[in-house]
Amino acid sequence: MSEAIAKQAHLASTTLKTLSDKERSLALYKIKEGLEAAKDEILAANRKDMELAEANHLSSSLIKRLDLSKNGKYDSMCEGVLDVSNLEDPLNKITLQTELDDGLTLTRLTCPVGVLLIIFESRPEVIANITALAIKSGNAAILKGGKESLNTFQAMANVINSTLDTETKVPKNAIQLVSTRGEVGDLLNQDRYIDLVIPRGSNELVRNIKENTKIPVLGHADGICSIYVDKDADLEKAKRILVDSKTNYPAGCNAVESVLVHQQLVDNGSCHEILAAFKDAGVTLHLSQELYKEDKDTVLATETDFSKEFLSLDVAVKTVQSVEEAISHINSHSSKHTDCIVTENKTVADKFLAGIDSAGVYWNCSTRFADGFRYGFGTEVGISTNKIHARGPVGLEGLVCYYYQLRGNGHVAADYKGAGGTQVFKHKRLI
Amino acid sequence: MSEAIAKQAHLASTTLKTLSDKERSLALYKIKEGLEAAKDEILAANRKDMELAEANHLSSSLIKRLDLSKNGKYDSMCEGVLDVSNLEDPLNKITLQTELDDGLTLTRLTCPVGVLLIIFESRPEVIANITALAIKSGNAAILKGGKESLNTFQAMANVINSTLDTETKVPKNAIQLVSTRGEVGDLLNQDRYIDLVIPRGSNELVRNIKENTKIPVLGHADGICSIYVDKDADLEKAKRILVDSKTNYPAGCNAVESVLVHQQLVDNGSCHEILAAFKDAGVTLHLSQELYKEDKDTVLATETDFSKEFLSLDVAVKTVQSVEEAISHINSHSSKHTDCIVTENKTVADKFLAGIDSAGVYWNCSTRFADGFRYGFGTEVGISTNKIHARGPVGLEGLVCYYYQLRGNGHVAADYKGAGGTQVFKHKRLI
Incomplete structure (x- = not known):
């Protein structure tokens, strides 16, 4: 089950990474429209979560956080998706270009990380925010939100998936919601398909995840x-x-x-x-x-x-x-x-x-x-205390990596010094 | 024991990161001189490794790799240290600068990763190469080389440590050699002090390390x-x-x-x-x-x-x-x-x-x-198949990360929108 989810996400990521910024941004625009159109049904699911929370005597501050209906929260959530779509494209930026020899050019370009597993708290608007960041940066994402918002998350995921499926070039499996802790546990073993885990939540949650996966984890346990x-x-x-x-x-x-x-x-x-x-x-x-x-x-x-x-x-x-x-x-x-x-x-x-x-x-x-907002990144997927990849507030740039393209014309290593030949590399820096 | 080694490395890294490029490069120049001066004693240790290898009937290709004395290998190893010292400084490069508001400026700068644990094969010249990359990039390194070159490694580490100690501003614990697999096993638990593990070697070695540490691992198990x-x-x-x-x-x-x-x-x-x-x-x-x-x-x-x-x-x-x-x-x-x-x-x-x-x-x-050499990076510490941080041949740039400086003049969050105040961020991109 978890392997199937991870595999589907990986497959979706290989399509998503080839889409243009226009196609990815348009998908976000469609999601925003879809969420606006489904406002009544999502708020109904949200009321169900609130009722359950009240029945379970959860704290008033938590119940307040669950509530999507007040203070224009729903509309600003939808606007937030559009804000991310309007950010600068983080992909296919050339960060290095070198002519290794005549007709043999090396180019380093930014690209998505691949498949993200994101575990987050019970704030319902976060699913829209993270979906937007993932799609804009060309990453597939498997999402697990706090259980107190489950009905809301499911209603929103339905809208997101059906919008992606019918109105965009983004494969619907680019965004998948899982609902139990057990599924997360199994997903942490899918290091073949999942490239990065981003846990948001308690110190204990983050530590527990770090102990139980070989997949790199981006985030922070403590903020001391x-x-x-x-x-x-x-x-x-x-x-x-x-x-x-x-x-x-x-x-x-x-x-x-x-x-x-x-x-x-x-x-x-x-x-x-x-x-x-x-x-x-x-x-x-x-x-x-x-x-x-x-x-x-x-x-x-x-x-x-x-x-x-x-x-x-x-x-x-x-x-x-x-x-x-x-x-x-x-x-x-x-x-x-x-x-x-x-x-x-x-x-x-x-x-x-x-x-x-x-x-x-x-x-x-x-x-x-x-x-991330105060730093001017538009939004953030979390704050990292890691020493590699991304540190501090992680925005779109933290969700990309790079790869090298090498374009030649029949060039082979054996012609060059050190590999059997006599030719010397030019290594002329272009960018 | 391992904790002491890791802690010493961490402490050394906090000094090393504050040194200028000139100070780091000068240290490499001194190491090159030290290795040249100690040529006889290092080649004597190398002969001991060769004799042991012959006595143990190791393959002729391995014995050939161990031999530092032939074909100008020793001199080109020393030159290699100098080559790295002449590379562009990878540290303190400003990669982003934003004026958040009047007098409040955010700057992102490259910095060392911190402490590296590098496990490598029995090629004696690699210790010089890795030492040069680590110091040039401001990282402390704990090194474990293949046991067949142990005498050579120890002789070289002695020269490197005493040179650092007496002739440079780099703390001598910035480079530490460990000699047994058991020590490596213990070091893999020192995730508090060690920031990155770079294993070079067999598929099995790399997999085994990935299974047994929470520290991020940079490298490749397979090259398919x-x-x-x-x-x-x-x-x-x-x-x-x-x-x-x-x-x-x-x-x-x-x-x-x-x-x-x-x-x-x-x-x-x-x-x-x-x-x-x-x-x-x-x-x-x-x-x-x-x-x-x-x-x-x-x-x-x-x-x-x-x-x-x-x-x-x-x-x-x-x-x-x-x-x-x-x-x-x-x-x-x-x-x-x-x-x-x-x-x-x-x-x-x-x-x-x-x-x-x-x-x-x-x-x-x-x-x-x-x-890495063919790509024009001067040299490489390994090739990464990771999806985050660094991909492909890893040179100096792969050994750095970044941090944010924020310089203000008494600025507080409560003055700004979203945190209780009315002020709006300017977010004026400077670099």
Whole structure:
């Protein structure tokens, strides 16, 4: 069953990769029209999910997330598909061209990765968003969304599949929905057909997937972001950035979890102001031994607090003696997501920017900017803390790779030096 | 022990990534000098490996590969280090720059992957080559070479480490040699510190590594390359390309293993000439049922022969009815390494170039060109059949990734639309 799904996706991907940008973008336009036309039936399925969620006493914040009917969410979901179709084509871009010899030209072009397996949360609009990103980038996708939105997902997948089938050149199997965790487990074994797994969701989900597949996994388990407040920091900027990074959306993976304060700021009283700003914003401070004083909203930090994703209004704070100590602490404790320095000293900032080993390294701005929309990618399929392929917010460019074309005229290796002949390569760079 | 090695490598990588191109290149120059100065002692170690190999009755071709003393191999190994140091710096290239808003600028720069674990064969000169690639690209590397060259590797690693330690800014732990398979097994668990595994060697070795690690693996298990001879092929070109692709170096991963011939070439006798050319070159033909006639140097192909890496003077041949059938066969049987079409028809060639899902797709030239040196990369660390990060011959560019710098002036997310505020991003593309 899972093998059949994966094989079908692979087959669809080999057709999809040959379609023009116009054909892929037109398919998205048709999907947008299809979703608009099926609004009533999809919202009816959505109501079913909401009723089930209420019957199961799920949290009100989850129920609110499930609801597609309010605040123009449905229409902006449809517009989102169109937004992606209008993005620049990420495929067939020439990134290198070299004349190896007369009449023998090497060209490197961007191409889709192939087949994506995307596991995501219960937000119903995400299926439209991911479908758009996959088709625009020429990738087939197998989708598994959170079970709380299953009825909505199925109604939307039906519309997407029948639209693709009847009105576009994209094979309908380019987008397939699976509905159980068991199917995902089996799909993780299909490394012959599936090229990339993108899990969005809990730390535990992502770890579990990484443990159970040979397929490359793109994403992040933890978002442990740090901010280092240097001795040359502007105190007002520091307070603004720290409070925003912690409180703007504490459950976000780009929220700050650890703060390192230069010792001089303790000595001159600035650190006290920083801690007060946090407390005023309702943040519980986990303070290391040297900062700790018994006080409300303050706890003594444990060593593990500095490798912890709180996802709440909690933050761990400690002192460091230098930017070097801050860099070394962050490189050994952070999850390589996004880390920031607050300082007015450009030399120190440059040292931090070059020394930190994370997908995003910031100077004097909130870690909350780590987001595909804010970066200008239109949207994102997730945020990667991997060290290869794609790092940080992953938009269309993260869903492509490249291949080499070599065009000759009967050229053979044996004519060249090193393979038996005497001819020498020209290696003339064209692009 | 393995954890200590991996941790040391990680620590070294955080320093190495901050060094300038000049500092990294100078380190390579010093290594070259060190290797030249230690020629006698390294060749003495090399003689020990050769004597052991002879005592163990290893094959003469292996013993020949072990020998560093002949044909100027030692000097060209040293020159090779210098060649890499003279390549263009792959780091800190700006690949994107966007003004998100006034004073808030996003920059994407290339950076090292981090820590590489490279497992390679018994060719002693490879350690110099890989050391050069790693340092030039700012990556720390843990190296494990074939055990037959162990004495040579150890002598060379000693020179490299002491040169790094005393004469360069590169930390000596940036290059570490391990000597047993057991150590490699343990290192494969160090996914916290090691970012990429690059195995070079047998199919079995690569598969075994992929099964036993969560660290991304870059490389290829199989090189199953195919050539499709179209009905509009130039027969002379076809014969030249086929014979070169098969016989120039049959043990190479870029040698052709499967040949698909258009039915019309059987009907007009061209296929017969192609098969004769193969036979003249000493190739054993594994012919599918429709081509098979009992004959010397000819066997009836089994179905698995079309998914097989012979690595010998054997080739599987079958007929197809169209370029579409050829594409579909290759996409489901090849190992996504390098595949080629021979035709004079540009429309058909373009269809093939766009439709094949492999790292290299060739038109009218030998598959043997799939090689980092031939592509003009100076050298290669291996050839990748992965679908993400790097495909085909992997040179310096395949050893880098990227990160984002964001430079602001106290900017916070809460001021912007979507995060609580009213401000709109400018997203002005600068680069």
